[in-house]
Amino acid sequence: MPLPASHPTRRTRPLRAVVATVALALAGSAVVAAPAQAAPPRAVALGDSFASGEGLAPYRAGTDTATNRCHRSPLAYPELLDEGRRPAVRRIRSVACSGAVTGDVVADLRPGDGVPAQVTALSRRTRTVTLTVGGNDVGFASVLGACTYTPVPELQAVVPGRPGCRELLDGRVAAATAGLAGAAPTGPGRLSLAQVLVEVQRRAPRAQVYVTGYPRLFGLTGFDTYGCRVGSVQAGAVQAPLYVSGADVRWIRSKADGLNAALRTGVEQARHRGVRATFVDVADAFTSHNVCGSGARWLNGVLLTSTTPLQPDPATFHPNARGQQAYATAVAAAIRGHRPRT
Template sequence: MPLRAPAPLPGPLPAPRPGRLRLVVATVALALAGSTLLAGPAQAAPAGGRTVALGDSFASGEGLAPYRAGTDTATTTCHRSPRAYPELLDEGRHPAVSSVRSVACSGALTGDVVADLRPGDDVAAQTAALSRRTRTVTLTVGGNDILFAPVLATCTYTPVPALQGVVLGRPGCREKLEPLVAGATAGLAGKVPTGPGRVSLATVLAEVHRKAPRAKVYVTGYPRLFGLTGFDAYGCRVGSVAGAPLYVSSADVRWVRAKADGLNAALRAGVAQARSLGVPATYVDVADAFTSHNVCGSGTPWLNGVLLAPTAPPSLDPATFHPNAAGQKAYAKAVTAAVQARPRT
């Protein structure tokens, strides 16, 4: 089926800025396609923490600078923020959560949690931070496994005709990406073999349990990035580049929401598999908490749209489509509730 061409924009079109605009928009498109996937994990902290946070950029606090020392350098972009949800847990001083040590890293795949996939860079697996002293583990991983960044790059488009050859996304991304995302999601759930750098969630949890046999593990889901309100004729407006609006079409919004639900279902399945093998794991839902607080939701956004960093020329801010400070607090609230609800043994 041919891709639907957007209707003309009402009113005058934004005038492209020669040269620089092309560079800016191309930078945004390319960065959306893989910036978080290319970020290299920092070296894992020494083992022994009572509470250890594992996972990707949603757990590290991507976008909430300033970051912890050593996690925002030319060679290390894990971007661990003191405002990320794992560190907010420690503020409540719950007996089960103390001395939080985060080794979460922007761009992490499931494979990065359990193994050193980058030989020669002195980067340890995240599970190297675990020990028999560890009592609580939080884990947020899987978004990069199912191609989070490329999906959003392919779905984000502009209805400005002069820039449609520069902004690489377009409406109808489902047709291009459905088989890839479905396969990756099934791999995360342990239903089919996984791709390079990826393992099933149950495999991750088994390794966590092996390294920290006394720890209770809390696996968070992901929010639906988009709401279903605030659309105009072109869909959900997610940002702009040099005056050119950027959108995700309403049909693609619904598809991305369905893929988020599929991701969360895969995480639930992985937790269930691990529990059947004796791993004390709990799934923590966050999707409902973000209802109306997503991009194009009816409430105050807890997630960012497309953001540009104040560089010359402007470049994509890695906080794009990530939880803001309020979103990290929502994660912390959900995990805290799960910790408090779980019987102490």
């Protein structure tokens, strides 16, 4: 049961073409130009579905069409930074897109979908950049799909996940995480975070870049015999709970910590190359507010659009409105911490 982190799977180009496109983009010679704007934004948000606001419809015009499934929501944390009496930024433009991987930030990997490389929104006038990316690079959507199961035999045919997913996926996740940290080769359309940040700084040389981490999706309370209950499914007259086993919850938490460590490493590498970048940790902010946490939930469990066959909603395991507010609070604090005192 693959759980899309964003939108239906886009077509994949051959490896050689993807690598060539990314290489050209990093050289600054093959990126689709952004539409002309009368007043370029001073703040730009880049990244994936955690930054676009997946699940918090209605979405911005043009970002919920047959070809553009970026799903940018006015309730996403970048747009919340530009609200209130003392906004953290002014005139922010979000080009974050559900499903984005690191390569999508710097290159147009899928020509024809109407979504250019995200860095084309940057300019010399850009002063603040937020970036949330990496979760799709390590394949957390497929991990969650493989780990989500039902103990009810009658519905196990439509819920293909099983307990013990660590044994199947640990090596793949570890390799992708190492690639993000620059410690191993990356896959098609993927780059190390440091490479992405160098290109972001080249496009916006005066900007301060804030790279966010990801929350631990699961808490460690509220388990029963089968683990953490994450939702339910019904087929005909049969209804069954959906779970992630306790052992798999602990493994996924460790992989989230590993992802955040890789992002922090990428920020440090980029700083050594002259990039003004800051890592914003959000994991602790979600403590007790994750799935199977003890407090109010700031993350969705499994949401379904169809059960025959099982089709999880893209908002599955994504921040809800309160979760986006938690992101905004953490990023705003980091931004204000960089401003000189007056």
